[in-house]
Amino acid sequence: MNHEEIGHPFLAVHRSMGEQIHALLKSNEVLHSHISPVEHGDDFIAFPLRSVDFSELLKNEISAITNQPLRLIKRTPHVMEKVDPHERIQEVVKHWLKQLAPNEALADQGAFLDTLPYKWERLGELILFPSGSFGQNILTETSKEEQHNLWGAIASALNATSVGIQSPIAKDRVRSSQAVLLHGTSHVNFIDHGIHYEFDACKVMFSSGNVTERRRIGSMDMTGETIVDAYAGVGYYSFPMLINAGAEHVHACEMNPPSIDGLLRGAEANGIADKITVYPGDNQNSLSQLKGIADRCHLGLLPSSEAVWGMCLQALKTKGGWLHVHMNVKEEEIGDWKANTIHQFQSLSDTMGLGFSIRGDHLERVKWYAPHVRHVVFDVECRPYES
Ligand SMILES: C[S@@+](CC[C@H](N)C(=O)[O-])C[C@H]1O[C@@H](n2cnc3c(N)ncnc32)[C@H](O)[C@@H]1O
Known part of the structure; x- marks a missing residue:
């Protein structure tokens, strides 16, 4: 034969x-x-x-x-690796269910299979699944060892080493991550559009959904500019401004120690440590040291950065500059909010005697934050009145 x-x-x-x-x-x-x-x-x-x-x-x-x-x-047939990653998870889980000891068999396997996720976020080697994925019973009805086997198999099915479950970002001042690690390590290190980021994903949030805004900020011409980043985090915007937009120096305010750690590690990994000065602690204190030095201020805090609007105006050079103001705004109120924001900046400038004329430029709709509520960024130009 x-x-x-x-x-x-x-x-x-x-x-x-x-x-x-x-x-x-x-x-x-x-x-x-x-x-x-x-x-x-x-x-x-x-x-x-x-x-x-x-x-x-x-x-x-x-x-x-x-x-x-x-x-x-x-x-001889060579079975192709399933291309649909959800199917790969399903296969791993079905195999795992079959191997469970009889006393650990999950009561309702069908219901468990229904909770397997279709989407997730990848931060380097860590996969973060949405909250509610994998049901609840799995953590109470199976042994630690069985859970370890399952998460390890799921991680390798998705070509990763670590897995965790995402939770809504905490409503605390530092907007902490509340992700729960299930397997591996939460210390992540990855490249996003050519930029290195490195941080602990269980302590620090990283909004992958803001990628369009990171790209937009990076595509501006900031050649030779000095920037104040009032809410620097792990460098979400500071890094694109330095690496892609050509800024000369960023003064980065950040109060959360794990974020500062990520900011410093990322700056080192990107080879720009000498172009960032980090101001640890509350920006209410640090911004007072940064008067009259900036061509541009980045105000990236949700739901609102209003607390530092006045101090950021004061941080601009006397020749003026730009503000990038992040805010959560109801869709139908965006027009009113824009007018109101220009009015507020104008009154702050007048009251502080800065002599700026305030002009609203582009408004970027970054993403839906909640039903009917948009995360927006308003580009505001501040220039001295022509005499
Ligand atoms: C929400 S994060 C930035 C996230 C980023 N916008 C993104 O798209 O992923 C805002 C950062 O501001 C920091 N922060 C909040 N209030 C602050 C304050 N008063 N002074 C300094 N940093 C502050 C938080 O610790 C956090 O790292």
Whole structure:
């Protein structure tokens, strides 16, 4: 028996017709979707078939295209890795459920399978699943060792080493992360659009959803500018301003020690440690040391950064500059909020005798923060009145 008679049935065709035959087999549901096509000699490619028992009409159509009788061969099948990562999680979990000791079998496996997540956030080697994923019972009805096996298998199914569950960001002043680590380490280290970030994801929030705003800020021309970042975090905006927008120096205010740690590590990893001065502690104190030095202030705190609007105006050079004001605003109130914000900055400038004329420029809708509530960033220009 030669090797062409053992194994799974494949249809071999000349490479030049590969694409056309592949499409034909697929549309007629004859192609086996879980087995990889294989090379056959130098010039042929062989497609895995669900069965050799398909219609004479299709066989004739294939022969007409290839201009030769059907060339059916048998080969050892190589099962393709499932491309849909949700399916990969499902497979891992089903396998794990089968291996549970009888006294640990989950009471309602169907309900558990229904809670498997379809989406998640990846921070380097750590996968953070949305809260509510994997049901609740799993933590109470199975042993620590079984849980360890499950999380480890899920991590490797997603090509990661660590997994955790995301929780809403704390409403405390430092907007702490409340993610819970299930396996591995919460110390993450990754590159996002060419920029290194490094921090403890269970202590510090990182909003992957703000990627468009990080890119927008990075695409501005800040060549040679001095920036005050009033809420620097782990460098979400400070780094793109220095690395992509060409800013010369960032004065970064940050009060949360784990965020400061991430900010310093990230600055080092990006090779820009000499371009950032970190001001630990409450920006109510640090901003008072930063008067008249900035071309631009970044005010990235939600729900509002209003507490430092006056101090950020004072931080601008006498020739004026830009403010990037983050805020949560109800969609239908955005127009009023813009007018009100310009009015407020104008009154602050007048009261403090700064002599700026305030102009609203672009308003960026970053993302939905809650139903009907948008996270927006308002670009505000402040320039001395023309005399
Ligand atoms: C919400 S984070 C920035 C998140 C970022 N906007 C993002 O898109 O992922 C705001 C940062 O401001 C810091 N912060 C809040 N209030 C502060 C204050 N009064 N002084 C200094 N830092 C403060 C928090 O510790 C936090 O790291």
